[in-house]
Amino acid sequence: MKIDLTGKTAIVTGSTRGIGYAIAAGLAGAGATVVITGRKQADVDQALATLRGSIPGAQVRGVAADLSNAAGFTALQAAEPQADILVNNVGVFNLQPFAEIPDEEWTRMFEVNVMSGVRASRAYLPGMQHKNWGRIVFISSESGLAIPADMIHYGFSKTGNLAVSRGLAKSLAGTGITVNAVLPGPTLSDGVQHLVAPGADYATAEREANAFVKAHRASSIIQRVATPEEVANMVVYVCSPQASATTGAALRVDGGVVDTIG
Template structure:
């Protein structure tokens, strides 16, 4: 399959590292002009440098803002008013006992994990409607279905991603715009590396992360962590012209962690 996104502009929120950066790199490799976002200009600049090294000749630019706030998104939409592909990847996670999660933390997770995607979709969809073509992808998680006892606030927001994604897809029935959610399972991003194996090298981190999956996600069929690139491959496909009949879907890249045949 030859995925060609030449002439398309893709915005990937939270794309200076991890799954977001792998998605931005995959989209650039398919020919899209990519907009990388992060909170710090230094991180954005470094991410663009890495992407261009990985994809020579890539069209990439960046924008630094806190997209977990309305003010940050207002700045972004002024700088980048239209896109063809929107990947709502921005998100945070943090294991925490339920009784220790205060109102402020619940609100922080909701604003970053849910409202960032709501604001972006609300802004960019009208232009997609005018062109009758667009791709919107929400990066949810298998935790949307298997709510983790130690990250209930995170699971809640990821379930919210599924609700928004499905509802938006239905609202765009009969158009050339698709809206889907992608649900990664345990993935060895930088954030997961620091959570399960802080201070160790990549090979050791993978071994420890694989052991974590076998112990704490024992329903995994894959029996190992995924790579950010494996998740990105699904996202690039969903953004492609070839995926025109896939919409309103919750597409799992979870290694079979969710124990269901549906």
């Protein structure tokens, strides 16, 4: 299967590093014009330089905006008014006992992890409807199905992604626009590296992350963390013309952590 996204513009939120960057690279490698976003201009510039260096001829540009609030989306849409593909990836997480999570942290988790995707989808959907073609992907998590006891607020927000993506897909029945959620499991993103082995090199972080999976996500079938690229492969497929019959789905790239046949 050859995925060709030439002529399509893709916006990937929160894409200066980790899973978001891997998705941006995958889409650029398939020929899409990719818009990278991040809060800091320096991070956006660095990601663009790295991507251009790794994919010669890549059509990429960037927007620095804080997508944790509505003003950030106003700035993003002013810079990039149209998109054929939208990947709602920006998100935050942290381990915290339930009794210690204050109201403002619940609100932050909801604003960044849920409302960012709502706002972006609302902004770019009209253009997709005009063309009767589009791809919207929410990056949820296996934590949205198997709520972790050590970060309930994060699991709650990722369940929210599933509700929004399924409902939005149903609202677009009969169109050429698909909406799906992709659910990574434990993945060796920059955030996870910092969590399990702050300041360590990649090999050490990978070893510590794999040990975390075996100890705390024992149902994992692959018994290791995934790479950001393994998650990105699913996203690139879902964004392709070949995935035209896949919509309203929750697609797991969780290494089998969620113990179900469904």
